[in-house]
Amino acid sequence: MVKIGIVGCGGIAGLHMDMLAKLKDKAEVIAVADVDEKKAADAKARMGAKYSFKDHRELLKSGVDAILCCTPTFFHTDIVVDAARAGKHVFCEKPICMSIENADKMIAESKKAKVILQVGFVRRFDDEWLKYRELIQSGAIGRPVYWRHVAGGSAPPAPWFMDEKIGGGPFVDGAVHSYDFARFTFGEAKEVCANITKFRKDRTALDSGVAVITFRSGDVQMLSWSWGLPDGCGTSGLHDTMGPGGALIFGAPEGDHTEFIISSEKEKGKTGRVKSSSLMDGFLKQTDHFIDCCAAGGKTPAVTGEDGREALRIALAILQSAKTGKPVSLK
Ligand SMILES: NC(=O)c1ccc[n+]([C@@H]2O[C@H](COP(=O)([O-])OP(=O)(O)OC[C@H]3O[C@@H](n4cnc5c(N)ncnc54)[C@H](O)[C@@H]3O)[C@@H](O)[C@H]2O)c1
Structure with missing residues (x-):
């Protein structure tokens, strides 16, 4: 069972939560984080998660194997880099971030930590x-x-x-x-x-x-x-x-x-x-693929950080x- 944390509990996270609910035999959402505490609390209740946090760095200490980064694009870099440094696999929503310099940093940190960086090109x-x-x-x-x-x-x-x-x-x-x-x-x-x-x-x-x-x-x-x-x-x-x-x-x-x-x-x-x-079948297959790559110990996904960078x-x-x-x- 892959233990998932969701960072950013707004619009697209809701869709990912629907998909994760369908994949409950192989993945469990154990923690959620949002700077808006009400959104985090609502997501925690919806997914039956153990924890909700305001700060993603707390979520990274809660025992998750992998995160879904679903914040506004500008915030992806810090969250993905922190997750990689904590040894967590990452599914990052598209666009990967707002600059090539930051995309390179996200890719380099993920490679260094040998964790997955899958970008959400559904x-x-x-x-x-x-x-x-x-x-x-x-x-x-x-x-x-x-x-x-x-x-x-x-x-x-x-x-x-x-x-x-x-x-x-x-x-x-x-x-x-x-x-x-x-x-x-x-x-x-x-x-x-x-x-x-x-x-x-x-x-x-x-x-x-x-x-x-x-x-x-x-x-x-x-x-x-x-x-x-x-x-x-x-x-x-x-x-x-x-x-x-x-x-x-x-x-x-x-x-x-x-x-x-x-x-x-x-x-x-x-x-x-x-x-x-x-x-929305593509979303289900996309999440399923990410979970399978995590369960395989960090298999390179079909869509990578490099794909995010090139787009x-x-x-x-x-x-x-x-x-x-x-x-x-x-x-
Ligand atoms: N794949 C798709 O088709 C698709 C569709 C919509 C959005 N997206 C992408 O998903 C990402 C999120 O979009 P959205 O529509 O869900 O936005 P949203 O504004 O609905 O939700 C973003 C959430 O992130 C929270 N947040 C902001 N900063 C945070 C931080 N530092 N830490 C934790 N939480 C934080 C906000 O409070 C909010 O709840 C964007 O990158 C967007 O481009 C992808």
Whole structure:
């Protein structure tokens, strides 16, 4: 039984608690910590944990084998480094942190202590996203591809998401899932070019715009993203890809599934169905994988600190390009 501690008991921690409840045969939450003592107390009651703390350093002394770091991004570094130095395995939510220097520190301390550092890129465990990757990699529409992805709405509720130092806005926070998934599917990025602005002047992070990421493979990712729309407003969730052999279109989730269309000469509009990512199965598989790696004594996970660092490098290059108006090379 892997003994788990949760640090940060807000929004995403709630989802992880649901998953851990389903995995109770192999993992037990024994301690929780949150600077907000009420949130820690509520999480303790919900999980039947033995301890709740205000300070993560106390949690690290409570007998946990591993922690889930679910605080706002800016705080990940100190918590992950303290956990590694205490010999605890770490699942760290994405983005890994806010700077390459800090990411390097987290990776180096985890390696030194021989503990796991898994970063929360849940799409790598999700059937719908894995189907997209399988179709692209099988050459269903040829290569290289141009992948368009649109996501627009208002920001997540906690104000730190739109603080440029603590959360970084959508092109650091939400879109980091896309950079990682593109790396996973296309390989390493070569160059980025972005045009990002602030629709909402009352917040420090850039909130709306476009970014184009070119990969060494020649594949191109085009993101159009906003967390600056008025409450209740949103764009479509366009997710389509063009290749020399045709187009691949993923629709919106319908109940428990998502439909996709392969519009190629060979397939002639063939449709398929895959289990929708909205079912959150990816989160269950992600947590299960982390626990298995812990139980195996620190097996290298499928998503590492280095993956977190590389996705952050793309995010920071995109912000740099937005600020300078010039393409940024990632060589
Ligand atoms: N994988 C995903 O799809 C996904 C979705 C949402 C958020 N996230 C990531 O998860 C992290 C947390 O996001 P959230 O939405 O849960 O935020 P949140 O604001 O809802 O919760 C964060 C919690 O951390 C607590 N906290 C702050 N500083 C702390 C500290 N030093 N020690 C202990 N607790 C502390 C806060 O009191 C709060 O309860 C972020 O890195 C975010 O980007 C990932």
